[in-house]
Amino acid sequence: MILELIGRIPDWKYGQIFKAAALFLLAVGFEIFEIRRTFRSEGDTCLTANASFTVVRFVLLALAVAAGLVAGGFSAFRMIDASASRMTLDVGGWAGDLSVGSPSSSPYVRASISERALMALSREETIYFFRDRDADGNPFREACSYEISGNPLPARWWSVTLYADDDFLAENPDKAHSVSASTAELDSRGKWRARIAPAPAESGAWLSTRNARSFSLVVRLYNPEPEALRTPERLKLPVVQQLTCAGASR
Amino acid sequence: MSRFGWGMVTLLSAVCAGIAAHLYVLNAYPAKRMREAVARIGQDGKRHNFLVNAPPVTPASRGVVRPSPDLIYSVCIYDLSGGDVEIEMSPQADYHSLSLYDLKTNNFFVINDRETGDRPYVLRLTRAKIKGEKAGSGETVLVPPTPVGLALIRRLAATPAMLETAQKVRLKDRCEPVEAQK
Numbered sequence: 001m002i003l004e005l006i007g008r009i010p011d012w013k014y015g016q017i018f019k020a021a022a023l024f025l026l027a028v029g030f031e032i033f034e035i036r037r038t039f040r041s042e043g044d045t046c047l048t049a050n051a052s053f054t055v056v057r058f059v060l061l062a063l064a065v066a067a068g069l070v071a072g073g074f075s076a077f078r079m080i081d082a083s084a085s086r087m088t089l090d091v092g093g094w095a096g097d098l099s100v101g102s103p104s105s106s107p108y109v110r111a112s113i114s115e116r117a118l119m120a121l122s123r124e125e126t127i128y129f130f131r132d133r134d135a136d137g138n139p140f141r142e143a144c145s146y147e148i149s150g151n152p153l154p155a156r157w158w159s160v161t162l163y164a165d166d167d168f169l170a171e172n173p174d175k176a177h178s179v180s181a182s183t184a185e186l187d188s189r190g191k192w193r194a195r196i197a198p199a200p201a202e203s204g205a206w207l208s209t210r211n212a213r214s215f216s217l218v219v220r221l222y223n224p225e226p227e228a229l230r231t232p233e234r235l236k237l238p239v240v241q242q243l244t245c246a247g248a249s250r
Numbered sequence: 251m252s253r254f255g256w257g258m259v260t261l262l263s264a265v266c267a268g269i270a271a272h273l274y275v276l277n278a279y280p281a282k283r284m285r286e287a288v289a290r291i292g293q294d295g296k297r298h299n300f301l302v303n304a305p306p307v308t309p310a311s312r313g314v315v316r317p318s319p320d321l322i323y324s325v326c327i328y329d330l331s332g333g334d335v336e337i338e339m340s341p342q343a344d345y346h347s348l349s350l351y352d353l354k355t356n357n358f359f360v361i362n363d364r365e366t367g368d369r370p371y372v373l374r375l376t377r378a379k380i381k382g383e384k385a386g387s388g389e390t391v392l393v394p395p396t397p398v399g400l401a402l403i404r405r406l407a408a409t410p411a412m413l414e415t416a417q418k419v420r421l422k423d424r425c426e427p428v429e430a431q432k
């Protein structure tokens with residue numbers, strides 16, 4: 001019955017921690033039961049008192065280890081979730097790490113990438129940058145409108161893609177999930193821009209936020225120029241400015 | 251042991267358990283995610299060494315997080331338990347690449363059309379110790395770090411015309427056991 005209950009804990013992320021801790025405590029419980037039974041069968045009052053003392057210490061030790069297991073596992077998952085803070089590069093608010101996809105990447109970067117960008121390519125092929133906040137540091141929100149603009153990026157091909165808060169494309173029929181080197185239109189100064197909003201602007205490129213909730217953006221640079229690999233911190237990545245939010249213009 | 255001694259043992263045990271759990275989760279989690287992807291795509295072993303041409307990426311694509319809507323993907327779970335496996339990537343004008351991943355999420359091999367040129371690129375995966383050698387047929391031979399892993403062919407499909415071309419060209423791609431060709 002107890003094992004059945006433990007088995008019902010969802011086998012995913014935090015559930016695994018509690019499952020491991022619960023199984024540990026269950027095993028300790030059986031051990032305590034065995035100790036008590038052994039001492040009781042001896043029938044000695046002195047031994048029984050010792051047994052109680054041992055059991056208390058054993059219980060405290062078990063609880064401490066279980067708490068350690070939960071805290072350690074929980075902190076690991078929290079750090080994986082805070083993926084941006086695990087990246088070594090911050091280029092104008094875009095988080096990136098050139099060790100993505102490489103055996104030399106840190107356990108934190110590797111775990112973060114497996115959670116939010118599984119099957120990412122190594123840096124010689126592609127560099128990735130992520131952001132989920134505007135230029136003022138506020139989290140992106142579906143209800144707000146933004147403008148993203150920049151110069152063509154130093155790579156054979158590049159793109160900026162918008163993902164919903166579940167890290168998949170936003171569930172809408174707008175077919176406006178990305179802007180790329182193939183679709184961006186450059187103005188007379190050689191810059192491109194796009195509206196990030198639930199509805200398109202009268203003209204220009206558009207990234208739809210419908211059903212994206214608290215969304216994020218990913219920049220991909222396929223076959224980056226050698227300079228981008230040498231000094232990624234000097235890259236001029238797109239700027240994202242909030243235009244309006246919840247009906248109030250800035 | 252004194253009460254202080256027991257307290258220290260308890261505290262140290264909790265700290266050690268915490269560090270161990272933290273490191274275990276960090277190191278085990280990527281491999282777990284990769285194994286899940288391999289099991290899902292390879293249908294738990296029933297569809298190994300078979301190239302799956304995934305449909306164009308849409309909001310309904312929920313297999314792997316953060317897919318690019320500007321690319322189309324073909325994926326194969328390679329499994330060398332039954333012998334060598336050959337992967338072929340057909341040429342086209344736009345960007346395309348073949349990348350391989352081991353079960354620890356490492357992208358241990360990647361090649362793109364700039365390197366392969368306008369000829370079909372054939373990669374033979376083997377467990378034999380002939381790493382880095384080129385076979386006489388012109389195919390590249392590689393020993394993957396893990397006998398089971400994932401091969402991914404990406405093709406640029408950012409416009410309807412690119413998509414149409416890429417979908418036609420990738421029909422010639424393949425991933426199959428070498429034995430199957432005899």
